[in-house]
Amino acid sequence: MRTVEADVLVIGAGGAGLRAAVAAAEADPALRVALVSKVYPMRSHTVAAEGGAAGVISDDDSFDDHFRDTVSGGDWLSDQDAVELFVREAPGELTRLENLGCPWSRTPDGRVAVRPFGGMKIERTWYAADKSGFHILHTLFQHSLKYPGIQRYDEYFGLDLLVEDGQCGGVAALEIRTGEPVLFLAPAVIFATGGAGRIYPFTTNGGIKTGDGMAMAYRAGIPLKDMEFIQYHPTGLPGTGILITEGARGEGGILVNRDGYRYLQDYNLGPPDPWPRKKAMELGPRDRLSQAFWQEQRKGRCIETPSGEVVHLDIRQLGEEKIDERLPFVRELARTFVGVDPVHEPIPVRPVVHYVMGGIDTDIDTRTPVEGVYAAGECACVSLNGANRLGSNSLTELLVFGARAGRAAAERARDASRPDSADWRARAAASFERAETLRARTSGSETIAGLRTELHALMESCVGIYRDADMLQRACDGIGRLRERYGDLAIQDRSRVFNTELMYALELGAMIEVAEAMAHAARQRRESRGAHQRLDFVDRDDDRFLAHSLAHHGGDGPPRISTKPVTITRWEPAERVYGGTAQ
């Protein structure tokens, strides 16, 4: 076992991880910041975000408006102190990124341009055409090369967070290139490992988004918060699930059903004119739009394709010039993957799993209940997004809270004593043993693809856009059985060098754990709120459920669910209103 000692350990090198590493290195250049990721930083899924990042910049905009849009967008499950802090720190973070070279799109006079986004009252989404996440990630990655204090460990696979007596010692990991076990020791560990969309079969998420970091924290005793809230993005390409940005609607695209009818007007999002109008019709929030699709499907008003039913996203009215300027990637993706040129034809789209609102439980300083462990970005739940995230808040979130995590971890690293390798080697050895057993197991009746396919089927059919008690019971029971059967999994590849089958097996284990938390939290929440819609409890129920859910790892058994109050500072729960009467 190789040992690497660091002052701050960052797991995950996407937007949040890079921002955190830079913040820690800036706070104290003498710190040894170890940036560990299972992929090279530029492969991280931040790269695939398209539409942009929200931050108040216009004269007619205000922090209060961004606050209200976010809180009502989250159906009042957001912690309002987190939202308040977020909207105030957002413009500074986005400006800083500009100062580092991020190629934000511009107005003719050279200012940063902003575009409308769903659920946002005013244009406040900064964008780099429709590759905003790509540019943010590459700008941060390239900038991070300036800091000698940041030591990268690319292609190291995290196995376990090491915790004893409420103290954190570091992380056990495998170097993928060699299979060598590595013990990363640090008094401060930041999780920035992204989401878990791959738990579902149809997702915008890249293959790497398997919830490993969530599962590591969860297994080590840190609860996962609000895991029942899964965002379906309303516009993914059929077949592949490739994301077509909300920016397409921000620029003026419309959604129509098989009759060419703008069906969103039937779901409290109209009237359709005058258009475009903020917080109405196609610029409603993602949960409402995905739910409207589901209803249209039930009414038989969608369009059949070999890859499932779709509606049409029509951006033809923008014209070729504007499409090529603002949405060139959308045009390229549609042409390549569905053979449609959106300049001339509407794009077929359907809702697709996109984002996990829940995650590792943190406070507004990104601290988890275990001292020395922090989390930021999609893997975390700082309770900014509540029951439904607004588009373009997550890219800003990973900057604001990534930076806070880096600073908080640096501060702890200054004061905390260093974990002693002798104390943690046995703990790490147990973790390596678990992976080694999986690698060396010669017989077993289960396969990765077999278990994954069953997990996918359960999640899609039982923990989708609408759920009910029967479905969720089936999901809880079924995933529990998958957890048990996972113990009988065998793989073919016995090698150590770049054994991706072993990685997939470990990722599958993480996905089963995280999925079980999702299903149990969803079963417990007998109300409908944001992205969690119950067919058997159709209304929001603030008396009983204005609370965060916390899933606690159950060892060899199912998770235990508890709750935690929502922080309401200044805006009491009210009705969410979109469409003509929206404010």
Add this chain to the structure above:
Amino acid sequence: MSERMVRIEVLRYRPETDDEPTWQGYDVPCRDDWVVLDALNHIKDHLDGTLSYRWSCHMAVCGSCGVMINGEPKLGCKTFLRDYPDGVRIAPLENLAIERDLVVDMAGFGDRLAAVQPYLMPRGAAPAGTYRQTPAQLDRFQQYAMCINCLLCYAACPQVGLNPGYLGPAALALAHRYDLDSRDAGRDRRAEVTASENGVWECTFVGECSAVCPESVDPAGAIQQMKLACSLDYVLHPLRKGASS
């Protein structure tokens, strides 16, 4: 959706057991809308779990899945099997050491990126707020900012194969991207590397890098522009010095 059997040959190499790379064939039932990556994933899930390759986004933006497909560097996620009626032969990217199967050594590329100092070096202190940058100024460098680091250009470039120290197309294009940014004043510092013996002068303008680039970055064009700028510097440098003394 129609399905047909496609012969997929993959160059395998497992350093723990193999002396040299060998071809292995798989018959894969492929759907009409599948890309090469879908076929690899099918093999991995259903035919042979020991095959290793990199991939993630499946939408041509993360840059992970570059491979040689019938001898040409391509992204596996953007190359449709229907365009290869006679099957495909998939090999790791050329000019890079094989770690295992289709996985190549990326470490050297990371060093080259870092070497060109690909970050903004502003003239003075950052402004209060954002810099002004007009769409025309953005346009000057934007194309060179689109590189996804997929390394197809390194596999295509004959000079990368001949000179292991050569910085190569993607790293040089990225340096050019910052050189052209109206917010940047770091060109002279970058030129110490980009105009060195491993820099732009190594390029013989074969142009294969631009031909294979999936993002139309045109590194060859960037490198020729950099050569021109270096030459002008050489000619004008004494004059500039004279003017300031």
